[in-house]
Amino acid sequence: MKPVNVGICGLGTVGSGTFNVLNRNNATIDRRTGREVRITHVGARRDHPDCDLSGVRVSRDIFDVVRDPDVHIVVELIGGTDTALELVLAAIAEGKHVVTANKALIAQHGNEIFKAAEDKGVTVAFEASVAGGIPIIKALREGLVANEIDWLAGIINGTGNFILTEMQQKGRLFDDVLKEAQELGYAEADPTFDVEGIDAAHKLTILASIAYGVPLQFESVYTEGISLVTPEDVRYAEELGYRIKHLGIARRGTEGVEMRVHPTLVPESRLLANVNGVLNAVLVHGDAVGSTLYYGPGAGAEATASSVIADIVDVAREVDSRHAVPHLGNHTWAEGLDVVPMASVETSYYLRMQVTDEVGVMARIANILSDSGINIEAIIQKEPEPGDDTVPLILLTQRVLEREMNAAIDELEGQTAVIGKVTRIRVEQLGGE
Numbered sequence: 001m002k003p004v005n006v007g008i009c010g011l012g013t014v015g016s017g018t019f020n021v022l023n024r025n026n027a028t029i030d031r032r033t034g035r036e037v038r039i040t041h042v043g044a045r046r047d048h049p050d051c052d053l054s055g056v057r058v059s060r061d062i063f064d065v066v067r068d069p070d071v072h073i074v075v076e077l078i079g080g081t082d083t084a085l086e087l088v089l090a091a092i093a094e095g096k097h098v099v100t101a102n103k104a105l106i107a108q109h110g111n112e113i114f115k116a117a118e119d120k121g122v123t124v125a126f127e128a129s130v131a132g133g134i135p136i137i138k139a140l141r142e143g144l145v146a147n148e149i150d151w152l153a154g155i156i157n158g159t160g161n162f163i164l165t166e167m168q169q170k171g172r173l174f175d176d177v178l179k180e181a182q183e184l185g186y187a188e189a190d191p192t193f194d195v196e197g198i199d200a201a202h203k204l205t206i207l208a209s210i211a212y213g214v215p216l217q218f219e220s221v222y223t224e225g226i227s228l229v230t231p232e233d234v235r236y237a238e239e240l241g242y243r244i245k246h247l248g249i250a251r252r253g254t255e256g257v258e259m260r261v262h263p264t265l266v267p268e269s270r271l272l273a274n275v276n277g278v279l280n281a282v283l284v285h286g287d288a289v290g291s292t293l294y295y296g297p298g299a300g301a302e303a304t305a306s307s308v309i310a311d312i313v314d315v316a317r318e319v320d321s322r323h324a325v326p327h328l329g330n331h332t333w334a335e336g337l338d339v340v341p342m343a344s345v346e347t348s349y350y351l352r353m354q355v356t357d358e359v360g361v362m363a364r365i366a367n368i369l370s371d372s373g374i375n376i377e378a379i380i381q382k383e384p385e386p387g388d389d390t391v392p393l394i395l396l397t398q399r400v401l402e403r404e405m406n407a408a409i410d411e412l413e414g415q416t417a418v419i420g421k422v423t424r425i426r427v428e429q430l431g432g433e
């Protein structure tokens with residue numbers, strides 16, 4: 001069979017990893033693909049110190065890769081959503097298959113991209129866009145195809161999990177750990193995407209679309225990052241038997257699909273609570289299979305390259321025939337499935353507030369909550385520090401609708417005995433793991 005020629009656009013962390021792994025494991029990859037897969041053209045602003053580009057055509061203009069008539073598969077690894085969109089649409093227009101690791105691009109422009117790909121009869125593959133090296137897209141679209149997905153919950157940002165873990169285990173400072181994540185190549189070009197939950201929301205958009213057949217709709221994901229999680233919350237959560245993890249959650253209920261990304265208290269005995277560092281994990285609950293867990297590196301050059309190359313091989317196997325698995329754009333969207341507004345989501349809550357150290361304050365707070373139909377599951381009340389007349393009060397509640405909790409928090413913050421804002425972190429038991 002004819003060799004399949006690959007053009008790589010962008011030679012940064014993932015581009016260099018892909019170049020090196022594909023060359024290093026070339027013989028094995030060819031044998032498994034059943035044909036020769038070779039990188040013939042690289043588009044990069046500059047060479048990469050770890051990549052030997054001899055024998056490969058190199059262009060400073062990445063659009064030269066798209067225009068190269070010998071390239072069958074264009075691999076987009078430049079990141080961002082402007083030039084990347086232009087590049088991917090140009091490659092599709094040239095009738096080339098595309099592989100990308102770019103979750104921002106898929107989450108925000110996927111509907112347009114997949115429509116163009118469908119019209120042209122080419123594939124756009126994106127395994128590396130969610131959970132780095134973990135083959136979660138393949139698991140959901142192929143391995144779990146028989147299941148109604150009840151819910152999925154995942155740690156899907158490596159940088160955020162690395163920061164939370166280092167804060168939890170070593171008491172390190174947020175900014176210091178973020179800097180290390182950037183040096184290790186884990187963080188996005190704009191690291192606020194990692195710490196404010198935007199990157200996780202991009203990934204959840206993709207997972208929810210596959211799991212529920214809803215169009216990609218990044219703007220409908222409720223998004224909170226980890227930047228407001230404090231060392232005290234980490235400590236109090238531990239006292240209550242929980243760990244704080246930044247989760248992306250999609251769940252199908254009677255009203256539609258919940259899509260949300262936020263810090264979450266997870267019981268410490270759960271596997272997800274013990275996923276640390278740059279590792280990611282996605283727990284998927286299917287009606288037939290029950291719970292399955294996918295665990296592995298969520299970022300990094302060669303781990304991500306592993307997924308990029310898996311897509312290249314999938315596409316290469318099908319280059320002269322019909323693609324075996326319909327790409328995302330070939331879905332007929334499920335009918336009548338709405339996205340549930342956050343106010344209608346029900347969870348338990350961890351609440352932390354600073355209150356004046358007087359008799360009766362505790363009872364007043366308990367009354368406000370019970371008048372709102374909120375039951376308290378556990379309480380921690382600390383002794384005041386010497387010279388301080390306020391104390392932290394930490395509560396764990398039973399499940400309640402977000403809209404009722406919003407109203408109760410407004411009322412609590414209106415009390416003179418409650419100083420400043422009430423911190424709220426949602427709690428998930430993740431039963432059936």
Ligand SMILES: NC(=O)C1=CN([C@@H]2O[C@H](COP(=O)(O)OP(=O)(O)OC[C@H]3O[C@@H](n4cnc5c(N)ncnc54)[C@H](O)[C@@H]3O)[C@@H](O)[C@H]2O)C=CC1
Pocket residue numbers: 009010011012013014015043044045060061062077078079080083101102103104128129132185186187188189298299300301304
């Ligand atoms: N770093 C990681 O662990 C992971 C990254 N990703 C995604 O992979 C993509 C690439 O990420 P990284 O490799 O980390 O980024 P990076 O910043 O290390 O690499 C991007 C490279 O593309 C080049 N580039 C950008 N625009 C270009 C242009 N117009 N012409 C030529 N070269 C251009 C840059 O000079 C840089 O070398 C992003 O979409 C990212 O979200 C996905 C999974 C994991």
Ligand SMILES: N[C@@H](CC=O)C(=O)O
Pocket residue numbers: 129131132156157158159160186187188194199298299300
């Ligand atoms: N910045 C991302 C990279 C992988 O998608 C992360 O930290 O998870």
Ligand code: NA
Pocket residue numbers: 127128129130131132133134135136137307
């Ligand atoms: Na993946």
